[in-house]
Amino acid sequence: MHKKANRMNPSVVVFDIGGVLIDWNPAYLYRQLLPDDAAVSTFLTDVCTPAWNEAFDAGRPFAEGVAELVQRHPEQADLIEAYWLRWFAWPQVLFTAQVPLLVAIATVVFFWSLKRLHHYTPFLMALALFALGLTGLGISLFPYVVPPVVTIWEAAAPDPSLKFMLPGALIMVPIILAYTGYSYWVFRGKTGHEGYH
Secondary structure, eight states: OOOOOOOOOOOOOOOOOTTTSSOOOHHHHHTTTSSSHHHHHHHHHHTSOHHHHHHHHTTOOHHHHHHHHHHHOGGGHHHHHHHHHGGGSTTHHHHHOHHHHHHHHHHHHHHHHHHTTOSHHHHHHHHHHHHHHHHHHHHHHTTEEETTTEEHHHHSOOHHHHHHHHHHHHHHHHHHHHHHHHHHHHTTTOSOSSOOO
């Protein structure tokens, strides 16, 4: 008798937009809190520095980084904490919720289409979920391949090698996609209603 598997329901989704899909920049927030651009520039250069911000991209917890910086600059505590607290405030949450929102929509459509015995929609939604998972992973790690040591540019092959491989990729990738799509088309509906054995 099969035991029903325990399902782990995630309670927190951490999504780092990193200026990849949407041009998110801390300056946008502090322009609302500081009197002019000069004050914003000074604050982001001397207090919430780029190195401090990059540490979060490398995986440092927000609470730890904010607490450490507040100890060093107690007079700027409210502004430093705003960097964290307003990250999920309106409208900043619109910048951070794109992939989780699309995942939720694709999941709902996936199960809805399964219940109605659709053929194509579950397959397309499964592809979308895989693509969104990879997109979220890439954005969360950007610009690192091995956080926080190796960036994409450091891991990339030399420019001459990339230029040499580009023509081959431009030819072979469409052929592979076309062949894969054709194979799915040829073998569509071959399993019947009883499923796999």
